[in-house]
Amino acid sequence: MAKSWEEINARIASGEAVVFTAEEFATLAADEGVKAAARRVDVVTTGTFGPMCSTGVILNFGHSDPPIRMAEIWLNDVAAYGGLAAVDTYLGVTQPSSTRGIEYGGAHVIEDLLRGKAVRLRATSPGTDCYPRTEIDTWVTLDDLNQAYFFNPRNAYQNYAVAVNTTDSVLHTYLGTLLPRLGNATYCSAGVLSPLLNDPTYRTIGVGSRIFVAGAPGYVAWQGTQHNPHTDRDSHGVPVRPAGTLAVIADLKAASPEFYSAATFTGYGVSSFVGIGVPVPVLDEDIAATLALTDADLTATIYDYGVAGRSRPSLGTVTYAELRSGSIEVEGKKVPTGPISSLPRARRIATELKRWITEERFAIAEPVELLPQPGSQAQKPLEITTREAI
Amino acid sequence: MARKRLDLTFPPRQSLKPIIYHLVRDYDLVPNILRAQIHPAQEGRMVLEVTGSKENYAAGVAFLEAQGLTVNEAASDIVLDEERCVDCGLCTAVCKPGALTLDPETQTLRFDKDKCVYCEACVIACPRRAITLTF
Incomplete structure (x- = not known):
């Protein structure tokens, strides 16, 4: 039942396209099966609204x-x-x-x-x-x-860490206030709605993809910094740790403060919540199978931010459904959880992008170049060296 | 009956005296201590709710002031600015009494002020600075 990009765009142009948010699609697939859902739906919209530090604007005065x-x-x-x-x-x-x-x-x-x-x-x-x-x-x-546009070197991280603190002191981090002795756990992903968790191997999201950036129509410009497709993946091919990223571009003048919010993390610094939404075409049953995944299927890895080194020890994995339940178990202890990425805003973004496609006939774009694929590159560390050693 | 929230500042020399005991015994006031930070030989602070008759309440406050405490009757309040809030939920991770929670369905923020103990952890945690302590 494969559909082409051209066929889907023709249906968008004629107003016939069937568009579901990723949450709606997962429910449909659970009720009617992936095959039927893939046949019925043309485009699935995703959304995320979390703090993204590698964000900024190019301005001409x-x-x-x-x-x-x-x-x-x-x-x-x-x-x-x-x-x-x-x-x-x-x-x-x-x-x-x-x-x-x-x-x-x-x-x-x-x-x-x-x-x-x-x-x-x-x-x-x-x-x-x-x-x-x-x-x-x-x-x-x-x-x-004259010009004002976002050029964000790294947005929409594909999965993220769950942060905990095993030390005896409070830690102030970019993942929020971490209470001592496993006093809480914070996490930062839209889970079922997260753009790159819905297209885990970057089949449809690549350079030139037309996307939603802070309320404005924009594009994927390049792979994001620290794009790391070469990471541990589950049986669905979905990363269980931070993996792919997107560099995005969009007109600041067309953006909205509803989907862009400045943030201050005490003891850490400034960041901003950026709303990113990506449409994923339901090309075949393979992509439908990952679009159908729910929070119960998606996994994140717990890291101890009490270790102030590059390689923090993993304390196991949990699903996003467990994280959303309000508490998880870490080393035998019940730990309360709190999100950082706003699910209500992510839902609003996926719904708004759905409206763009169905009402404003927002066309989707096939990538002109794919992002680096799984197995193609790993993330390199920065070693501290001297001129003599080189 | 009066139910009021008081913000008390203890001078260093008073920190070791059983002030609250006297509020109960001598003035028949029911204290509910929401927050206390008392160290010997240092200035202390306590936020508490007291319930009792209007006469006893007035006499109790006069007693506290006579002991050298600074009594702030228009005690501080935690205010959530819903316009600034983006429902990220980060405050819920530091709210031990469970006053700030996310609605299980909508995942939007709910603030149950009755459970708040004025610890101010959320004020520091909120990246939008949407939760403030007002006086």
Whole structure:
């Protein structure tokens, strides 16, 4: 019963496409079987809304008179990169404010821009013959900028760690506050709705895929940083540990603060919740079988964040259904769990993407290049070496 | 009957005195200690609910003040800003009394203030800074 990308897009264009969210599809497959579900449904929408630190925006401010080649740049006292052309910059979400620290950072500047607020732009320059101005202090809004687009080097992690703490002290981490002596466990995945858990071997999600980024139509630009397809997988081929990632691009001007939220992790730093949604075409029964997986089928690995090293010991695995139940068992102890990735927002994203496809006839795109496939590359560590050793 | 929440600050020299005992015995007040941080020779803090008659309540507060305690009757309150909250659920991982929970179906955040002990763990944990302590 194989369907082609062209056939599915023709059905989207004519308004006949049958689109389910990944949760709805899993229910349908459980009720009627994978075969019947695969026949009936054309596209399955996914969604996730978790903190994603490798996120940022490329901005072009336009030229002042006289013009300036901005070398040091601040937006609301948050430093932006000055190593591009005269009035181009990259603002990363984790950059803290020079005056307010991690309570306000690059992520908060982006959220303020999305909310239509004016942002103070300051820049300095040594001054050149062609760019004589040496400093500027002004205000900009999102509408004022020539270009403003997300370029996020790593979003939508395929699976993530479950974090616990076996030490005697509270730990403040990017996975939240971890209470001592296995006092809690935090986890961060949309599970059944997670984009890359629904297409575990990157058959349909690749460079050029049309996706939902923070409420805007966008694209998968490249493999994300730390994309690691070469990791342990379960019998369905689904990674049981952090694996694939996506680099994504989308117009900030078309994005919405409903699907983008700045975040501060106490004792850690700034990050931002980014809403990512990816449509997966139901090409055949093989892809339908992974789309049909539920939280009870998807596994995550528990790691002890009390070990401050690169290789944290694994304390076993759990399913997302167990994590969602509110407590798991770790080393014989009942440990309460808390999520970090918002399931209500992930549902809203999958539903919104479904609306895009069915009502706005949002076409899906076959990847122009596949992401590195399982077995093709592993993640390399950074070794500390010297010039002499090399 | 009056039921009020008090935020008490103990000066260092008072930390060892059985203040709460006197509230019960001499003023017939029923204390419910929500949170206490008392160290000998250091300033201490206690958040408690007291229930009793209006007259006894007023006399009890006067007693506390006479002992050198700072009594804040408009005690601090934990407020959840639902506009800022994104229902990530991270606060539920640090809320030991179970005041902050996720609805099993919708996975949206629920705040049962009756269970809150004002420990402020959620205030620090919330990445949206959507939970604040107000005075």
